[in-house]
Each structure stands twice: as structure tokens, then as C-alpha cells.
Amino acid sequence: MRAFYIVGAVIVVAVIYTYFLMADQPQSRLPTAAELETVDVGNTAGIKADTLNASVAEPAHSTSPKPETTHPNRGKSIDDDWCIANTELAENDFRLAQEQKREWDLVRGDLSLAFVKANPDAPNAEYLQPYAELSRDDLIVHAKNDDKYALLVLSQRDDIDTKDKERAAKQLVILGHTSKALSYLIVREMSQAQVAFQKADAVVPEVKKHVANMLSYVKYGLTRKDPSALLTYMMFVERHHKDQLGFNPESVLNEEELTRIDSHTQKFVDMLDSRRAKRYLQPIQEVEIPAIAKPAYDYKLAYAHYLYGKYLTHSRTIKTINPEATERSSCIEKILSHVGRTNK
Secondary structure, three states: OOOOOOOOHHHHHHHHHHHHOOOOOOOOOOOOHHHHHOOOOOOOOOOOOHHHHHOOOOOOOOOOOOOOOOOOOOOEOOOOOOOOHHHHEOHHHHHHHHHHHHHHHHHHOOOOHHHHHHOOOOOOHHHHOOOOOOOHHHHHHHHOOOOHHHHHHHHHOOOOOHHHHHHHHHHHHHOOOOOHHHHHHHHHHHHHHHHHHHHHOOOOHHHHHHHHHHHHHHHHHHHOOOOHHHHHHHHHHHHHHOOOOOOOHHHOOOHHHHHOHHHHHHHHHHHHHHHHHHOOOOOHHHOOOOOOHHHHHHHHHHHHHHHHHHHHHOOHHHHHHOHHHHOOOHHHHHHHHHHHHHOO
């Protein structure tokens, strides 16, 4: 199986892209650490779960391109070799792929609180809605019982302080989440790196430490078939090139330091397994990654290439820690071509 593209992505891409480039921020002033903390990582992790349904039935008010209804290759089984779900799978298999993708979103924690509030009928919205308006204290009570949805709300709600958000994100990663949680941790690392850089006006060891942590999160996410952390990291790379970040994350670590990211990531995994063992959870590497993860991964990776283009294909850091992510497979090229056609 390969990645699948859901029509309507172009509009979603444009909205997310505009929001996260902080278009209203003057480029003559770099963002402060506090401003970096306001990044809504619920939206940095790629196309939201609702776009899966968009290819089946568009709301009457939607301006998204309608899916084509006839395709010469349509009729494949979900177990066949396929790339774009809504143009290749038989109807029943396409619906099955949608359902499996929604379940995979839950496993990864790919649920945006902001999007759920704006779209209460979105797929999986019902999991966050009971927690959305709870008090901080009530959320903490649920969080102490490893309630993933309470933790997701804690990590995303604006009125929750940074320390609580970070604790919630770390707890979610221990519980197996790789989407919003890792994205938020990357934002935190970048915020702290920016503080250290501005204080010293140089790339000091503390800056290197935070960038190494970010790359470990990216690598770990990719090994679990989730490019969400990669998307967040590349957002900051692009910000540097647009003069919205004081230093270039791509050039902070030298070659020797980059080669140590593998061992750094393994230490991170060992820490996760130790924390999981205390909860009587199996080692994370023994947690099965479902078949639907591959097409979901390829689609989101295509989205990353669509957003960040040459910054991703020429990324020296990603080429070192996961070179495959910088390449455009035949399926990714097909997805990007499909985006171009539906955008005309």
C-alpha cells in the first residue's frame, strides 16, 4: 500500500500555511520565546482527520474540489498495492481505509482541539468534546489516570500554562502518541533554543542540546510512521529562511554531532520504555504499527514536500537521520501531481 491523497487538501494547506507563517508579524523583528510558545501544534502536524471524509461527501458550503466519481483504476482492495485511496480503492474498501485512518489518528493522538471546537461534527471530535471545557483541575485529575484525551486537551488549550502543557505532552509520548505531543515538544525545544541563542547571540552548547532533542523527536516519529514532528521542525527551518528565526536549525550541529542523533534517539526510546514498564505497558518497539500507517505516512510526507519543497529535499539534518524522508517516491510524486491537477 502507498499514501493516499484526499481532495480538498490544497485549501487546508493554504489555511495552515498562512496561519503558521505568522503573516501579521513584521519580518524585521524575530519572534520571542513567548511567541514561539503560542504556535498551535494542533495544526502543524498536517492534514486533519476530517479531510478523509471530504472525499466521500463534501458539505454543501464547501469550496473544496469535488472528488472525481469515475476512475479507470478504481476497484482495488485495501490489501492491494495502491497510492491514492479515493481514486483507486473500491467504495467499500475506501470507507474501510477511512475508518482505519481515523483509528490510527487516535493511536497517534492526531486530534486538534481548535479544529474540533470549530468543527464539532468532524471525525473523532467526540473523543475531545467531553474534556474541552473542563477546568484545569479536573483535567489534571483525569491526566493522573493516563486519560489520553484529557492530556491532549491539556497540551493544546490556551489557558493551560507551559509547564502543564509540556508535562502532558511528555506523558502522551510515554503512552504512545507521536503526533500533537511530539510537535509540541519540538516547539518547546525551539523556544528554549531561541532564548539561549538570543542571550548569547551565538550557537552555544545549550542551543545544540535543544536542536539535538528536536531531531531525536523527528527521528523517533518517523520510525513510528508519523511525520508530524518532521512537519513542525521544517516549519522552523522555513521560518529561518524567511528571517523569522534567529538561527538556522539546519546548521547548528556539525557532522559528528549529527551522527550521534541515532544514539540520542535510542536513549530517548530507552527512557520511554522504562516509563512504560512502570505502567505495565510493552516496549514501544513491540507495539504493532498497522498497515494503514504506511499510506497515511506517505500522504503526510507528500504534504511536507508540498509545503516545504527544497527545504526538505535538501535538508542536511533529515538526510542524515532519515534520508528516505527527503526523497520523493513514485507515489509521493503521484500525490503531488494530483494536488496540482485538482488545484487548477
